[in-house]
Amino acid sequence: MPIISSPHEFNVEDLYIDLRRVNNTSLYLKCEGFNFAGSIKLKAAAEMVDAAELDGLIRPGSVLVESSSGNLGIALAIIAADRGYRFVCVTDPRCNSTTQRLMRSLGAEVRVISTQDANLGYLHSRIQYVRELCASSDRYVWLNQYANPNNWRAHYELTAPAIARNFPDLDVLFVGAGTTGTLMGCARYFKERHKPVTIVAVDAVGSVTFGGIPERRVVPGLGTSTRPELVDESCIDDVVHVSETDTIRTCHSLAARGFVFGGSTGTVVSGATRWLGEKYPGEDPVAVAISPDLGERYLTSIYDESWLREHFGQTDLLTDFHWSAHP
CATH class of the missing domain: 3.40.50.1100 (Rossmann fold)
Structure with missing residues (x-):
């Protein structure tokens, strides 16, 4: 078993x-x-956090941050809760309320970006917000699932x-x-x-x-x-x-x-x-x-x-x- x-x-x-x-x-x-994240994203979340720890990118006081429409956000919220990290998920209005509540129940902070980009989506706006957040303090660690x-x-x-x-x-x-x-x-x-x-x-x-x-x-x-x-x-x-x-x-x-x-x-x-x-x-x-x-x-x-x-x-x-x- x-x-x-x-x-x-x-x-x-x-x-x-x-x-x-x-x-x-x-x-x-x-x-x-x-799995406990309910999606395939748990694999990528674990791999990215493991690598960031190994490379010394995550230090005491670090706050993980990621742009996600939902599933990766949940997966990272689970990993962060397990390892004692703070996590900020930057999402948009398409992220359903159940997903947002689940991330918050795991201790994550959820920030919803409602500004559409030129391509009628929210991804560029979400990434721009993450970049500005990371520029404001070196305690933020962006895992950047897109790259x-x-x-x-x-x-x-x-x-x-x-x-x-x-x-x-x-x-x-x-x-x-x-x-x-x-x-x-x-x-x-x-x-x-x-x-x-x-x-x-x-x-x-x-x-x-x-x-x-x-x-x-x-x-x-x-x-x-x-x-x-x-x-x-x-x-x-x-x-x-x-x-x-x-x-x-x-x-x-x-x-x-x-x-x-x-x-x-x-x-x-x-x-x-x-x-x-x-x-x-x-x-x-x-x-x-x-x-x-x-x-x-x-x-x-x-x-x-x-x-x-x-x-x-x-x-x-x-x-x-x-x-x-x-x-």
């Missing part, structure tokens, strides 16, 4: 859902939300090897693109080993990460309004962009089968399903998609009828997904 003394020591690494029964797609979904190589290194060392171990004949890997830490770590792992694996990045419509036209986005998680420094497109074979309405429809269709996931997972599954239908019609490649998070934190947003009506002005996103069991 597992016995741990720190929350980051527990993570379910080898749980996959076979989506053929769920949406008739030959796709295995790697579930990364079963920190330890972000992708966590997935190079943990996530990708776990997938390779379970799927030695892997054909396609789908990874959502936020900071691109998970994407870059997995892509580098397979490319450096000359594995014949097609790496497909899944991004949100309105994100500028891969040169897209900036648009308003309200679902936190994947996508950026400022291109992350970690991006290396030479490691990626293809990119799929998913609209937020498709993200939400996919989340609800999964929930109708008993699987409640977060918006990032809905985006990845939607993009992977469409890509496989176009590239492998009638075929069954060995394909894996990474699910970054679970859905409980989104009950007041993407699973809430009033929120959907407020942000999308439509209720057909709440379609009642009925299905019939296999005979």
Whole structure:
């Protein structure tokens, strides 16, 4: 039985859902939300803090600070609570209230930046606030998930090897693109080993990460309004962009089968399903998609009828997904 003394020591690494029964797609979904942070971000948080400690960047009296739309903020709040550090999370209005309350319950300070940047997002404004905060005092330590190589290194060392171990004949890997830490770590792992694996990045419509036209986005998680420094497109074979309405429809269709996931997972599954239908019609490649998070934190947003009506002005996103069991 597992016995741990720190929350980051527990993570379910080898749980996959076979989506053929769920949406008739030959796709295995790697579930990364079963840990105390509820998301894949716990790996990157632990790796970045470990490296900062090793490099002597964190000293007595230091205050960790990071810009996050939610999941990394929770992960860092957990690490900070475990190690006795103060932590300031700089976020924006898209970060749902449940996530903010969870971070505060862990002792973190949450600061919400409501100034939009030129690309109709908040990332540039959040980063600018973090830079000004760090300039005001050397006690602030910015981990900078958008440029920190330890972000992708966590997935190079943990996530990708776990997938390779379970799927030695892997054909396609789908990874959502936020900071691109998970994407870059997995892509580098397979490319450096000359594995014949097609790496497909899944991004949100309105994100500028891969040169897209900036648009308003309200679902936190994947996508950026400022291109992350970690991006290396030479490691990626293809990119799929998913609209937020498709993200939400996919989340609800999964929930109708008993699987409640977060918006990032809905985006990845939607993009992977469409890509496989176009590239492998009638075929069954060995394909894996990474699910970054679970859905409980989104009950007041993407699973809430009033929120959907407020942000999308439509209720057909709440379609009642009925299905019939296999005979």
